[in-house]
Amino acid sequence: METRARHLAVGSFVLLLLAGAFIFVLWAAKFQGQVSYNGYYARFSGSVSQLRVDSTVNYGGIPVGRVTDVRIDPEDSALARVDFEVRAGTPIRVDSQATLELQSIAGGVGMSVSRGSSSQPLLPAGSEVPAAASALERLTRQAPDLIAKIDRIANNLNAMLSRENQQALTDTLANLRDLSAGLKERGPQIDALIADSDAAVNRVGDAGDKFSKLAADLQKTLGPAAREAQKAVDAFEKMARSFEGTSDQMNALVAENREPLRQFSGTALYEATDLLAQMRDLVASMARISQELERDPARFFLSDRNKGVPAP
Incomplete structure (x- = not known):
């Protein structure tokens, strides 16, 4: 009885499970159809x-x-x-x-x-x-072009890996090995050369420092002279501007008095020349009178003293 009851329970559970799965499929189909x-x-x-x-x-x-x-x-x-x-x-x-x-x-x-x-x-x-x-x-x-390019690359690689190129690569490696060995043997000489190069670089650096110091000293020395030269240049420019102003004023004065100057050079200049000649004669007469006065003032003012004074 217990065995039959257990089988009945298991069968009922399986039937319920199948019914639930069938109902779920119908629900999913209905949802899918919506x-x-x-x-x-x-x-x-x-x-x-x-x-x-x-x-x-x-x-x-x-x-x-x-x-x-x-x-x-x-x-x-x-x-x-x-x-x-x-x-x-x-x-x-x-x-x-x-x-x-x-x-x-x-x-x-x-x-x-x-x-x-x-x-x-x-x-x-x-x-x-x-x-x-x-x-x-x-x-x-x-794809066809890519395959063709890959084929060309493969052919080029095969050509590069030919016997001649392999031998050349072997010779190159051998030369590099010999060069490395030679450099190793000349290691002390290379170290000495590097040391000399460092010393030369240091000397160049010292020379650069000295040149910098010399430039600073020259700048200090030439500084006042440069300032004085600048002052002289400024004074010369000021004088040039003054001459330019004076020239402009003279040109303006000549332009304003052009007609009087023409009259002066035509008539007044001739009269002034005549006046100067007369003044030259007057000065000569005054010079003779001055000499007579210096030589004998009494005779100049009283005429000849030997004649005496006439009787009244």
Whole structure:
């Protein structure tokens, strides 16, 4: 009886667990059915060979939907049309772009839709989202060129590692070894040369200090002379300005008295010359009178004394 009761309890528990799981699945399906999606499509000119139906569609890195169909575009067979749906409310704008991206390192390709500018209007459901070249597509297009470049690099490396270059590299290493050994043997001479160089540098430094001191002494010595020379230059400039002012005044005076000076040089100058001649004669007469006075004043004033005084 106890065994049957235990089996009955376990069976009842399992039935309840299965019923709960069934109810949860129905609830999840009902919740999933309440989510609405908006359909869009994009047309790609490159390869979409790795893109599959039910591949994830990301919006700014967030999964928002899935790919519903991948086929040749009915309007242009050179393009591939990819239909996809995203959850309602996903803000796909008119400047959003659709690109292909790797889902993981292991492989798998999905679709990514950029956010676009917030100032742009929303794209209506059922519209085309412009496709752009993705990093995956660029890598696919450049893969042949990249492989060719890698092949050329490998060929160049093989050429560099030829027997001739290997021998040249071996000889170079041997020369470096010999040079190192020679430098090691001449170590004392190199040390002496370095010491002489240090001494020469020190002497140059001492000479520089002496030149600096000499320059300071010259500056102290020539300082007063320079100031006196500056004073002389200032005085000369002042005198030049004074002469310039005097010259200007003389020019103005001559300009103002040009007519009187012309009259003076024409008539008055001749009369002044005549007056000077008469004055020269007067001075000569005065000189003779002065000599007569000095020689015999009485005779000059009383005439000849030998004649006497006439009787009344």
